[in-house]
Amino acid sequence: MSTKQKILAILRQDNGIVSGEKLADTLGISRTAIWKAVRELEKMGYHIEHFPNGYRYLTSDVLEKELISNKALPTSSIFIKEETESTMNDAKVAAIKQQTAPALFIAEKQTGGHGRFGRPFFSPTGQIYMSLLLAPNQTFAELPQYTILAAVALSLAIDHHTGKQTQIKWVNDIYLDGKKICGILSEATSDFETGQIKHVILGCGINYSIDPESFPEELQAKAGSIFPQENPPVTRNQLIQLIWQYFFELVEGLPNKEYLDVYRKKSFVLGKTVQFSQQGVAYSGKATKITDTGELVVQTNQGVKTLSSGEISLEAIY
Structure with missing residues (x-):
């Protein structure tokens, strides 16, 4: 674990203000090294409050x-x-x-x-x-x-x-x-x-x-x-x-x-009328079922159509 990660872990665990002196003593490094690491964490997107007596971690949204x-x-x-x-x-x-x-x-x-x-x-x-x-x-x-x-x-x-x-x-x-x-x-x-x-x-x-x-x-x-x-x-x-x-x-x-x-x-498709094209032909009908293999069954005037997700994209739903 890097110095930055160690500081981050300590600040998160404490939830309050942690002095630079305590961080330095805990990690066995200088106060200057602590300050530099905190600055690097801030550049990465972490929110850290600075106080005269130390640092406090604020909720941050950095992917980890x-x-x-x-x-x-x-x-x-x-x-x-x-x-x-x-x-x-x-x-x-x-x-x-x-x-x-x-x-x-x-x-x-x-x-x-x-x-x-x-x-x-x-x-x-x-x-x-x-x-x-x-x-x-x-x-x-x-x-x-x-x-x-x-x-x-x-x-x-x-x-x-x-x-x-x-x-x-x-x-x-x-x-x-x-x-x-x-x-x-x-x-x-x-x-x-x-x-x-x-x-x-x-x-x-x-x-x-x-x-x-x-x-x-x-x-x-x-x-x-x-x-x-x-x-x-x-x-x-x-x-x-x-x-x-x-x-x-x-x-x-x-x-x-x-x-x-x-x-x-x-599903907000089931029970509704949908429009789609299949092999260049436009269809409209009621979506009645989703099969166990994920296909959409549509009742159209031309008969029942079973739609595969890899082949069909719904053009309208109403």
Whole structure:
């Protein structure tokens, strides 16, 4: 543990004002070294109050693997960058390099993030951009369940920290107060010989706290954030930790498919009329069911259509 980390740990544990002298004596270094380390912590984004008699730690929102880790995701499997083109790409490169899975890749800023079908998305700093690398060794038919698992875990974690009820748009978007706050992207690679999935990567872009007026004008009516125009009551670390805690708990209960019950209850698509295009033909009909494999069943005038998330994007819901 570095000097900075040791000072941070002491300040956090104390919760009050800790003198520079006490820090220096505890760590066996000079007061000047303490002052320099505190300045470095502040440059990293930590909030530390200075008093004539010492320092006091204030709640800070700096991404830290130690505060995100859980039993399934130890600190050695969490990788945090200040800036990256895409956390999905980071996970793909790691998979090629035989990174042990599961592994989580997080970035403060993305320069080339994208959603389904390669669509770019608004990626301001200070939000949550992360991708989870998994090695499930299952068939491609089971891939949609991981997107659903992630959607349920995200939705439940946000509900927990906001006291509100999020909804899920089939198949991969989380909505709060009628606006999209999160998108999920899943990709997989296969073993050519066995036909099984070698790796699954789940990418999540979460609007954590954004002033509504900061969104591009064309997005302001449909995009939002978890904590708009307010100081978030929880840190990103706390939210990320709970998301993956829920996710791996759901994975353990995967055979029971209980997550599907939550997914269906949170759907704001079921029972509504949806519009979509399939093989160049436009359709409209009532969404009646989400299958156990994550497909959306729609009753149209042309008959029942079963939609796969990898092929179809809903164009309207009403």
